[in-house]
Amino acid sequence: MDRYVIIKKTIKTKFDEFMDHGRILYFGAPCGFGKTTVAFELLRGKKIELISGLETDGILPEIKLNRDIVMIDDFQQFQENEDLQKLNELIRDNPQKKFVLLSRGVAPGVFRAFQYTGDMIVIGVRDFLFDRDDIRQMLFKYNIKLTDSEINEMLKESIGYPLGVAATLQCINHADGQRVYNLVLCQDLVQVKMRFSPS
DSSP states (O other), X not given: OOOXXXXXXXXXXXXXXXXXXXXXXXXXXXXXXXXXXXXXXXXXXXXXXXXXXXXXXXXXOOOOOOSSEEEEESGGGOOOHHXXXXXXXXXXXXXXXXXXXXXXXXXXXXXXXXXXXXXXXXXXXXXXXXXXXXXXXXXXHHTOOOOHHHHHHHHHHXXXXXXHHHHHHHHHHHSSGGGGHHHHHHHHHHHXXXXXXXX
């Protein structure tokens, strides 16, 4: 099955702002909001140095700066103040480089100065939540036809949570037509919301 990525206008605007004059693009949202998927889609075709917090035992590795953009996924793994200070200095001392940080939490205080000066753009939970137009766009890509009332019900049940919407649409797409829409919506969204619902 094809995988479709929806880039919301607000996220694209913030990304363009970051590419134009930003130093840090900070994605902060819980699991299932699509941080990594959206970041890779936005950075498609660009040369990036990728670091995964899950592969480093929480110790910030040496950053080679051999690409224009450094992307650190699962940034929440780095909790040591010494590592955060080291990265802060690295960003400050290399204004020609851009840093994309993906985390399940809010930006550490050590980076607030970048935010105050407009050099750090933050993409948060609200930026990721789907609205009716986003759901319609996904429906179109999956070639699924739902009524406005069904779309409204999907939005109400999912609260716009991207993983819930995407999983439901994939289940509907696999199912035999739309006769099973209500069953899929009920089973799928309730399970997804129970496991990953944002706090």
